[in-house]
Amino acid sequence: MDDQIQDASALIIDSNANSRSLMSAQLRDLGVGTVRQTPRVKDARVMLEHQAFDIVLCDYHFDSSDSSGQDLLDELRREGLLPYSTVFVMVTSEATYAKVAEAAEAALDAYLIKPYTSANLGERLASARQRKRILKDIFEAIEAQDFETAANLCLARFEAKDKYWLYAARIGAELLLRLKRFADARRLYEAIIAAKTVPWARLGVARTEVASGNLQQARRTLENLIGELPDYADSHDLMGHVQMEQGDLAEALKTYQTAAALTPGCLLRLQRCGTLGFYAGQRTEALRMLERAMSQGLRSKLFDMLSLVLIGLMRFDAKDYKGFKYAHDAVGSALERAPRSIRLQRFDLVFRGLSFLLERRVGQALVVAREFTEHAEAGDFDLEAASLLTALWIRLSSQEVELEEMMPVLRRQGLRFCTTKASTEILVAMAEAHAGAAQQFRDCHHQIFNVAETAMRHSMRGSARTAVELLIQQGEATRNAKLIDMASLVLKRHAEKIEDAEALAGQIETLHNRFVKPMGGGPAKSRETGGVALRTGATLT
DSSP states (O other), X not given: OOGGGGGOEEEEEOSOHHHHXXXXXXXXXXXXXXXXXXXXXXXXXXXXXXXXXXXXXXXXXXXXXXXXXXXXXXXXXHTTOSOTTOEEEEEEOGGGHHHHHHHXXXXXXXXXXXXXXXXXXXXXXXXXXXXXXXXXXXXXXXXXXXXXXXXXXXXXXXXXXXXXXXXXXXXXXXXXXXXXXXXXXXXXXXXXXXXXXXXXXXXXXXXXXXXXXXXXHHHHHHHHHXXXXXXXXXXXXXXXXXXXXXXXXXXHHHHHHHHHHHSTTXXXXXXXXXHHHHHTXXXXXXXXXXXXXXXXXXXXXXXXXXXXXXXXXXXXXXXXXXXXXXHHHHHHHHHHHSTTOHHHHHHHHHHHHHHHHHTTOHHHHHHHHHHHHHHTTSTTOOHHHHHXXXXXXXXXXXXXXXXXXXXXXXXXXXXXXXXXXXXXXXXXXXXXXXXXXXXXXXXXXXXXXXXXXXXXXXXXXXXXHHHHXXXXXXXXXXXXXXXXXXXXXXXXXXXXXXXTHHHHHHHHHHHHHHHTXXXXXXXXXXXXXXXXXXXXXXXXX
């Protein structure tokens, strides 16, 4: 074992007290300085989110829990909550060896099959920690968020076929995707497949296809992967994302449900299914999944507070005052911890408006709806916020009150956020049974796409400047990210033929900074493997 082992900290996750005691003694015998224990996955998730450990020993199976060690590892890796420098060792019985071998392949650390000796554990830890030391420069660049340097270090190791080049290639491909160097990422994934066919590398190829906008090719890649490995949950995640992009919410929901069934303890997948089930109108199932996610991981960083708002809407519709109040109180507690969060402030506005409606104080609810509507002027107002604003106004309109101002409010949201078929269908879903509002959102979708088609015709006929001017004018009027991004693309393609290209680029940049760029972040931003994204204005990626 290395000289720094006495400074290392370890976390043991196992539901069996005797196993925890044995592992703790083994780690201390190997020289590990600090050892902590927990019997439950959900507690381990919170601990790992808030503290970095050098070593994690995690059992695969947990009694009386839907979550497995693999579920925990997948979520932490996917969300970047487990440092690359952490050695994660999965402990399993012979019966679950195949599943754990797949998990170890994805996590790239180690696994142990019960029963094992202290010598076995020492060998695995020594090997994994050596690998971490050799690749230390890569991990340090990642920790410093210097992803370009980290990616180039990975590429150099890959090209030289230096020690652990396959491991470095996996990390490098992930970084290249983040940096939007899709061709380089695909080259790495294909090299990994050629060296050793593994599911995550084939999935990586599909991810580069999605990121490049080639959805049809990605769908074919995923269909082949799912056909050969139907139990590989990440491929179902990405397939669901592709189906969402193509506006097929019903098929996306079925696909996400398959992924959730394969990993019933996965907090993210529970929320994803619940959220999409809400939009698809399957409210009973949506409520079951979201409340299950709430009970499993309310304290986790992986828990998205949007789940509480959707629970609140469903409890409101069912006139379940107790369930509604519980969700409202949970959002209130989160807001107390982060009082400057605009997102949580907007969630609180939704709950306040609904509370007034439950108390039949329609006038006060209308005041709250108008206050929420004022937020729509902000550059960081996104599809998620627009969908919740729609939900509040729709429930106000069901109180037998004439609301002439509602339809213009919803029309402005439709013109701004109907950027794809999927985003339009989400707004339509939030219109509930209000046929007029639903039709208005679809009309907004057609209007935006008619503008885009008209601009493309101008461009193809040699009138690129006319196309750019039209897109800028309509982009400013509607604040629609699709039109603003399209203006930028057309200008770049034909800049040499447009005399005042620089001035037009300045106008586009101003619009982009106001209405596109501010929307790119947030905890509900789509996951690397594909998700129900509502936090961006331009796309659902």
